[in-house]
Amino acid sequence: MYPVIEYFNDVEGGICMRFNRLSRHPWVRRLFAVVSRLGDGGIWAFFAALLLLQEGPVALPMVAQMAVTGAIGVFIYKLMKNRLVRERPYINHGGILCGTAPLDRYSFPSGHTLHATSFAILLSQFEPLWIPIVVPFAALVAASRLILGLHYPSDVIVGAAIGTALASLSLAIV
Numbered sequence: 575m576y577p578v579i580e581y582f583n584d585v586e587g588g589i590c591m592r593f594n595r596l597s598r599h600p601w602v603r604r605l606f607a608v609v610s611r612l613g614d615g616g617i618w619a620f621f622a623a624l625l626l627l628q629e630g631p632v633a634l635p636m637v638a639q640m641a642v643t644g645a646i647g648v649f650i651y652k653l654m655k656n657r658l659v660r661e662r663p664y665i666n667h668g669g670i671l672c673g674t675a676p677l678d679r680y681s682f683p684s685g686h687t688l689h690a691t692s693f694a695i696l697l698s699q700f701e702p703l704w705i706p707i708v709v710p711f712a713a714l715v716a717a718s719r720l721i722l723g724l725h726y727p728s729d730v731i732v733g734a735a736i737g738t739a740l741a742s743l744s745l746a747i748v
């Protein structure tokens with residue numbers, strides 16, 4: 575393991591434990607497990623379909639833009655995860671409960687947060703009336719990663735930064 579990653583694992587371990595204490599309450603764990611599962615992609619596909627229903631064929635370029643941005647996001651986070659191989663907090667810290675099964679092995683960066691941030695920005699740009707729904711939901715997805723013991727704060731912060739950069743670049747290009 576890289577010494578920098580070990581250092582951040584140690585520094586962030588206590589923060590992870592504080593967030594993860596919330597998951598000791600069954601209703602909190604269930605709520606954030608549902609949020610996390612929706613953040614796997616289902617809710618964003620729902621919003622894309624809703625956008626198509628609401629706007630018709632005019633929304634096709636917007637939905638395509640979301641799909642391309644999402645695919646680039648998958649490529650980036652998988653590349654980073656497989657190169658940096660940061661184990662998840664519940665693996666590195668015995669006091670952290672894994673609140674739901676992760677989709678893959680490694681932690682850095684948070685792909686859920688990357689996509690939640692990216693899609694919330696894109697959907698907010700396409701349909702500003704949805705901001706009160708998509709922005710809080712993206713924040714809940716990011717919080718779920720910490721509460722469920724799946725990510726360190728820096729995983730979530732970097733995931734959000736990459737998602738913001740991807741969405742911004744996508745909007746600037748198109």
